Amino acid sequence: MFKGSIVALITPMDEKGQICRSSLERLINYHIINKTKAIVSVGTTGESATLSQEEHVHVVMLTLELADKRIPIIAGTGANATTEAISLTKRFEKSGIAGCLTVTPYYNRPTQEGLYQHFKAIAENTELPQILYNVPSRTGCDLLPETVAKLAQFKNIIGIKEATGDLSRINKIKELVKSDFLLISGDDGTALDFMQLGGQGVISVTANIAAKEMMQICSYALKGDFIKARSINKRLVLLHEALFIEPNPIPIKWLAKKVGLIKNDTLRLPMTPILDSTRLQLEKAIQYANLKIL
Template sequence: MSKFRGAFVAIVTPFTDGQLDEQGLQDLIEFQIANGTHGIVPCGTTGESATLTHAEHRRVVELTVKTVAGRVPVLAGTGSNSTAESIELTRAAKEAGADGALLITPYYNKPSQEGLYQHFKAVAAAVDIPIILYNVPSRTAVNMLPETVARCAQIANIVGVKEATADLNQISQVIRLCPKGFAIMSGDDFTSMPTVMIGGTGVISVTSNVEPKDMAAMMDAALAGDIAKAQELHYKLLPLMQAMFIDTNPVPAKTALMMMGKIKSGLPRLPLYKMNEANEEKLKKVLVGYGLV
């Protein structure tokens, strides 16, 4: 059975005065584990990987692995739009002791399907670590097709994919074409429950940052085939899931964590910017309604 199963949190990277808040990150990890999160994903999109220096990136992964101390799997974001850089970051994650590496499809340079395959093949050949591919066309301007995922799945250490297309047709095709035991994780909170219902293994979640307990419970119920409980939690969580995207991710998640008293500062790094007052009010209303503040 794949270790990449259930609700993994795409954890935010807290900053204080623009610098990495190490204690804040450790506190967030403890909050996650205490509330039943199945895995931690540092340095993903939600962790603002795009504005971390390489030294910070390495430090966040090292600190996460050290703090987690084997209690749950750590899947480190190591992708880039440069294959050489992806290899370097993936090597660093392996050296830090991460359980796996999450590799986004190269963004901005728009590789062909063959280019995508060759990119992932090169990283997998260079670093012997379990790799989860990450397909998020809304951010990268490239959609990795199910056939390409299936080709990559033939490579021994490519063990899964995070599908953030929010397209159950495409996700179904990926599941149909990939070998049994290949981890299929939703990259959208909204489609996490239905993804598991059609054969997926879990979610890499933004909403888990603020409500890890219910996200983990929903995934547990869905994986156990308890449709009634999974549906009930899906609809309970839906307003919260929607609130996490009223501004660019991770701005709402960080703002919510600050409102909840979980981090000192909710400010992202530029070019991301704090929420406007109207959106902040909307977010607060949802958090109050959920009983989080």
């Protein structure tokens, strides 16, 4: 369940900024139909930064309810305070989620020892599988391979979402961990190269509107058929790039509305509506990708 194309799901909202149940159900069904391997609920793309903890828990539990055991759900449970990350993780004990995606603490820029102690404390307070999440461009700190190796010794720390875009990280981590430790890309643009170097999949933003294509790319890559994987990925290159012209999830929410997957592209401040110039680039990218949404 933790290999292949995993979607970093957007959190759909109505025009007043409240969670839109009908759009969320449509998104979940779309991913089940297109054989996405798992859903990450309320990660970065799911706007965890602008949801209260109660809303955060509500969205994860609603996603579980609507999925109805048809697809595994991974809960985003990261926080910049260790006690808060532990508290949020424990809210999902025995809930039915498949595991947790836990981002490195952001803003306070901990040392490598601080990062180790943070994830160690979480792992010791839950039996839920933990996937580390390293995204220095957003958090201001970098979880180095040597620290990952120390954390991989905990039985419930099962892998890492590596979103630096630095492909040299794969071999550095692989050399230090056991073969069953999961290496998952967090960067759509380099995900295929990541898998060719030994990664097992991607937690994808692009999959929000290209679920079938991302599933196919990962499926072919994991079988070693990189010719077919690259032929599909070639159509998505412009889309991978355009989705990050503005901060995620501004572009992906607008596109999801445009193709009819959600009713509104509502965002909460400080996220702001998409720029006209970005729309033009997204329209070109979606046309080039030639997607079959439904």
